[in-house]
Amino acid sequence: MIDQLIGFLSYYIPEIMSIVLMTTLLVFEAAxxxxxxxxxKIHVYTQLVLGVxxxxxxxxxxxxxxxxxHNAVTIDPFSTLVKIIMTIGTMGAVFLSHxxxxxxxxxKSEFSIMAVGVLVGGMLLASANxxxxxxxxxxxxxxxxxxxxxxxxxEASSAEAGMKYALxxxxxxxxxxxxxxxxxxxxxxxxxxxxxxxxxxxxxxxLAIVLVSFLMFFVGIGYKxxxxxxHMWTPDVYQGSPIPVTSFxxxxxxxxxxxxxxxxxxxxxxxxxxxTIPWVGLILVISALTMTVGNVxxxxxxxxxxxxxxxxxxxxxxxxLGIVVMNNEGIQAILFxxxxxxxxxxxxFYITSHLSDMYGTDSYDVFRGLIxxxxxxxxxxxxxxxxxAGLPPFSGFIAKFNIFSxxxxxxxxxxxxxxxxxxxxxxxxxxxxxxxxxxxxxxGEEKVLGFTPLNQTVIILLFVPVLFLGIFxxxxxxxxxxxxxxxx
Amino acid sequence: xxxxxxxxxxxxxxxxxxxxxxxxxxxxxxRLLTLFTTTVTLLLSVLLYxxxxxxxxxxxxxxxxxxxxxxxxxxxxxxxxxxxxxxFLNALLFFICTLSSWTIEKNVKAYFALLLMLQSTxxxxxxxxxxxxxxxxxxxxxxxxxFLIGIWGGENREYAAIKFFLYTFFGSIFMLVGIIALYxxxxxxxxxxxxxxxxGGKFTELTVDVFGxxxxxxxxxxxxxxLGFAIKVPVFPFHTWLPHAxxxxxxxxxVILAGVLLKMGTYGFLRIAFxxxxxAAVESSTIIAVLGLISVIYGxxxxxxxxxVKKLVAYSSVSHMGFVMLGLAAMTTQGVNGAVLQMFNxxxxxxxxxxxxGILYExxxxxxIVKPDGSRGYGGLSTKLPKYTTVFIIGMFASLGLPGLSGxxxxxxxxxxxxxxxxxxxxxxxxxxxxxxxxxxxxxKRMFFGDVNPEIEEYEDMNGREVFYMLxxxxxxxxxxxxxxxxxxxxxxxxxxxVDLLAKF
Numbered sequence: 001m002i003d004q005l006i007g008f009l010s011y012y013i014p015e016i017m018s019i020v021l022m023t024t025l026l027v028f029e030a031a032x033x034x035x036x037x038x039x040x041k042i043h044v045y046t047q048l049v050l051g052v053x054x055x056x057x058x059x060x061x062x063x064x065x066x067x068x069x070h071n072a073v074t075i076d077p078f079s080t081l082v083k084i085i086m087t088i089g090t091m092g093a094v095f096l097s098h099x100x101x102x103x104x105x106x107x108k109s110e111f112s113i114m115a116v117g118v119l120v121g122g123m124l125l126a127s128a129n130x131x132x133x134x135x136x137x138x139x140x141x142x143x144x145x146x147x148x149x150x151x152x153x154x155e156a157s158s159a160e161a162g163m164k165y166a167l168x169x170x171x172x173x174x175x176x177x178x179x180x181x182x183x184x185x186x187x188x189x190x191x192x193x194x195x196x197x198x199x200x201x202x203x204x205x206x207l208a209i210v211l212v213s214f215l216m217f218f219v220g221i222g223y224k225x226x227x228x229x230x231h232m233w234t235p236d237v238y239q240g241s242p243i244p245v246t247s248f249x250x251x252x253x254x255x256x257x258x259x260x261x262x263x264x265x266x267x268x269x270x271x272x273x274x275x276t277i278p279w280v281g282l283i284l285v286i287s288a289l290t291m292t293v294g295n296v297x298x299x300x301x302x303x304x305x306x307x308x309x310x311x312x313x314x315x316x317x318x319x320x321l322g323i324v325v326m327n328n329e330g331i332q333a334i335l336f337x338x339x340x341x342x343x344x345x346x347x348x349f350y351i352t353s354h355l356s357d358m359y360g361t362d363s364y365d366v367f368r369g370l371i372x373x374x375x376x377x378x379x380x381x382x383x384x385x386x387x388x389a390g391l392p393p394f395s396g397f398i399a400k401f402n403i404f405s406x407x408x409x410x411x412x413x414x415x416x417x418x419x420x421x422x423x424x425x426x427x428x429x430x431x432x433x434x435x436x437x438x439x440x441x442x443x444g445e446e447k448v449l450g451f452t453p454l455n456q457t458v459i460i461l462l463f464v465p466v467l468f469l470g471i472f473x474x475x476x477x478x479x480x481x482x483x484x485x486x487x488x
Numbered sequence: 489x490x491x492x493x494x495x496x497x498x499x500x501x502x503x504x505x506x507x508x509x510x511x512x513x514x515x516x517x518x519r520l521l522t523l524f525t526t527t528v529t530l531l532l533s534v535l536l537y538x539x540x541x542x543x544x545x546x547x548x549x550x551x552x553x554x555x556x557x558x559x560x561x562x563x564x565x566x567x568x569x570x571x572x573x574x575x576f577l578n579a580l581l582f583f584i585c586t587l588s589s590w591t592i593e594k595n596v597k598a599y600f601a602l603l604l605m606l607q608s609t610x611x612x613x614x615x616x617x618x619x620x621x622x623x624x625x626x627x628x629x630x631x632x633x634x635f636l637i638g639i640w641g642g643e644n645r646e647y648a649a650i651k652f653f654l655y656t657f658f659g660s661i662f663m664l665v666g667i668i669a670l671y672x673x674x675x676x677x678x679x680x681x682x683x684x685x686x687x688g689g690k691f692t693e694l695t696v697d698v699f700g701x702x703x704x705x706x707x708x709x710x711x712x713x714x715l716g717f718a719i720k721v722p723v724f725p726f727h728t729w730l731p732h733a734x735x736x737x738x739x740x741x742x743v744i745l746a747g748v749l750l751k752m753g754t755y756g757f758l759r760i761a762f763x764x765x766x767x768a769a770v771e772s773s774t775i776i777a778v779l780g781l782i783s784v785i786y787g788x789x790x791x792x793x794x795x796x797v798k799k800l801v802a803y804s805s806v807s808h809m810g811f812v813m814l815g816l817a818a819m820t821t822q823g824v825n826g827a828v829l830q831m832f833n834x835x836x837x838x839x840x841x842x843x844x845x846g847i848l849y850e851x852x853x854x855x856x857i858v859k860p861d862g863s864r865g866y867g868g869l870s871t872k873l874p875k876y877t878t879v880f881i882i883g884m885f886a887s888l889g890l891p892g893l894s895g896x897x898x899x900x901x902x903x904x905x906x907x908x909x910x911x912x913x914x915x916x917x918x919x920x921x922x923x924x925x926x927x928x929x930x931x932x933k934r935m936f937f938g939d940v941n942p943e944i945e946e947y948e949d950m951n952g953r954e955v956f957y958m959l960x961x962x963x964x965x966x967x968x969x970x971x972x973x974x975x976x977x978x979x980x981x982x983x984x985x986x987v988d989l990l991a992k993f
Contacts, residue, residue: 386631391657392624401664408668413698416668420661427657431634431650439638439646474556 089251102242122256161240176220224257238309247349291317354450369442663716710768720753734802739846783810823905840883868940
């Protein structure tokens with residue numbers, strides 16, 4: 001028994017290392033004498049350990065799927081790939097936090113501690129295989145996120161962001177827990193593997209209860225991935241939070257929530273299950289509304305952070321379309337989208353962050369005439385915007401193409417048309433930002449301080465996959481395709 | 489042998505990279521590099537014409553290399569008679585545009601890099617035989633256009649650039665849905681993105697459900713494709729982006745836009761919409777003809793109402809592209825031959841008009857025939873600028889279809905073709921020709937005749953460079969007006985194949 005548990009631990013190295021990292025960071029931070037020291041060593045240490053975690057995850061990609069800790073946790077290529085995306089996202093956010101003025105100097109280590117903590121929660125969520133682990137993941141993820149969003153503690157907007165996030169989060173997590181408890185009541189188990197077997201036998205009242213419980217459960221997840229109508233918090237929280245936090249929120253909790261949604265969908269709505277039609281119908285409608293609301297609202301924004309918040313809502317709407325088709329191609333499309341979305345989001349936030357640090361605001365005006373000051377950065381930002389809009393030859397197009405491809409394969413032409421119109425709307429607002437950057441003449445010749453050679457190199461390195469995956473997407477598709485879901 | 493097509497496609501990209509690595513301050517080097525690239529491309533396309541086998545409708549100079557094996561997407565390019573003409577037109581116009589852009593002073597490096605990128609993507613659209621590749625080129629083409637209009641355009645350039653971009657993107661996203669639907673309709677096989685293999689009316693039996701209603705697969709996706717291409721042509725009522733884009737775009741970009749980009753729309757009908765969905769095309773031919781007719785008449789009337797000479801020529805493009813649509817809708821040998829010929833001839837004659845307006849604009853810095861305050865913008869140009877007037881007369885008469893110049897032959901062929909199918913439409917369309925003559929002559933009278941406007945006293949006549957790049961176009965409109973056979977021979981086999989296919993439905 002003990003031997004077996006220790007054996008399982010070897011599959012759990014990424015999570016364990018992250019927790020160790022978190023605790024050691026706490027100790028190191030306590031040892032820092034000067035409160036305003038730059039904390040370079042701490043950041044290098046964080047990146048190194050996360051790098052090892054990443055390496056470990058890559059090595060695990062080839063592993064056969066299995067359940068560990070009495071079926072509480074699944075380790076499969078799907079969860080491993082999601083964890084890789086989240087780890088890279090965390091590394092990116094930590095790197096950004098080092099330079100960003102949005103994170104106060106005395107809070108730099110705290111940012112890393114919190115981020116790694118959220119990452120652990122995300123990892124838990126991605127490989128959750130029973131309802132309790134799932135809930136634990138959601139809560140670990142959320143509680144630390146609330147703190148992160150109010151990091152700029154002397155600014156009202158940041159405090160408001162934290163408050164809003166906590167209120168919404170607490171409420172939706174409560175509703176989700178309520179749903180989960182009813183599920184336990186009906187199924188008599190919290191283990192996914194045991195619950196699946198009992199689904200076909202559902203009928204009458206218990207079926208009705210299960211349907212309502214799933215709806216409640218969806219509230220919790222929908223809030224995490226900011227799906228309509230649980231997206232209201234997103235723009236305020238994104239705008240109020242410091243930019244490194246926003247970039248982190250746009251990636252890690254979203255991917256974790258998506259992973260959980262995908263897993264739950266595939267566990268309970270197998271071919272012919274009584275839950276399939278209502279659940280898939282729900283996601284279909286939610287997806288159409290999420291992308292439409294996100295994209296339409298994005299048009300009128302004047303703050304780039306809010307714009308990216310609404311656009312991220314639009315992207316989530318697009319991604320969850322991949323769930324509707326209920327097959328491995330759909331998951332493949334979502335995962336590919338996730339990989340591409342990770343790089344695009346990081347670049348967009350990096351550039352916004354350096355500009356907003358320089359000018360103290362994140363309105364469109366700070367982008368004015370960027371092409372004349374930093375042509376390479378402006379071209380990269382414009383490319384990323386066009387990639388987000390789904391234009392070839394950038395990888396955003398391939399991501400969109402894959403989603404279209406899987407839904408049209410299942411002959412969902414109506415939703416394909418809605419998605420098509422949405423991508424036209426999205427192009428419009430991305431183009432408005434690109435236009436500000438390139439068509440307008442900027443005032444003054446001063447260079448943006450944040451674009452140091454190191455930062456520019458990192459941005460260019462992050463841009464390589466955005467371009468490369470748009471032209472040669474064979475290998476990344478194969479990677480996403482291998483990350484098939486494991487249920488039984 | 490096959491490599492020549494790849495050279496033509498990729499040489500502009502090589503040129504673009506060469507321009508990008510050249511230091512920004514060396515503007516003359518950048519211009520010469522671009523000129524060198526476009527010249528070599530033009531020579532290669534002449535070589536292509538000489539090596540082209542006119543006796544077959546099959547694709548020639550084919551290259552097929554797997555790109556994304558999992559989805560059976562190939563790098564698959566080749567040309568037939570129709571593409572041959574378009575490729576030559578593209579090479580010629582970019583060569584001329586490089587010369588005409590010599591006076592660009594703002595951001596020379598970026599301008600020429602984008603121009604070369606645009607040339608390569610336009611070649612890509614015409615050469616692609618893989619639907620995915622075609623779509624990628626179709627979309628990528630928007631990026632250089634967006635920046636060329638938006639950075640080097642006129643006062644209202646941002647609006648024009650965004651409108652152009654959004655309109656085309658709106659059309660093409662429907663096309664994307666169609667492309668994917670075709671991919672699955674053919675069973676994801678090895679030829680699912682192969683444009684040639686999709687042709688021939690293979691989807692007449694299928695149906696699709698959208699929002700609970702059942703449609704014919706053939707008709708639904710024909711109209712999806714139609715939307716994508718009709719916006720590009722542009723066919724009424726999708727033409728509203730065109731005047732803005734033209735008026736705001738710098739001269740060279742207007743030339744490319746009217747000269748080749750609009751042809752991509754009609755080319756899409758010829759290569760994709762008609763051959764893949766022949767039944768829907770035949771059944772919709774009346775609608776296409778009526779839309780073409782409206783474009784002809786409405787475009788001509790709009791042109792007549794313009795005070796801005798560039799806008800006038802822009803609307804005349806709507807009118808002339810309407811003739812191409814009429815020729816296509818006829819679906820007869822003469823009609824389609826006339827349409828393809830009109831695509832080429834409109835490319836040369838409208839390019840002349842836009843270049844001439846650009847030349848005049850460089851001297852006057854306005855384009856008003858009648859200024860907003862009611863005074864004359866020009867007047868008496870013919871006495872001051874004799875060389876300019878001579879070239880303008882050639883371009884204008886080619887444009888209005890004077891016998892002996894190129895426009896006449898293609899329009900005559902179109903009328904011959906359409907008369908067999910739609911007599912009434914033919915009769916009304918002839919009125920379009922008349923209005924065309926009216927607005928062009930009226931414009932000519934107001935600008936070139938009458939008392940000499942004091943404002944034009946200082947204008948210089950065309951310089952050597954300007955004469956040099958106008959000469960090939962003058963030669964083309966006169967020569968092909970008398971001997972159209974070099975063009976007709978090239979396209980004969982390919983057009984014949986399409987007409988035969990359509991005749992079966």
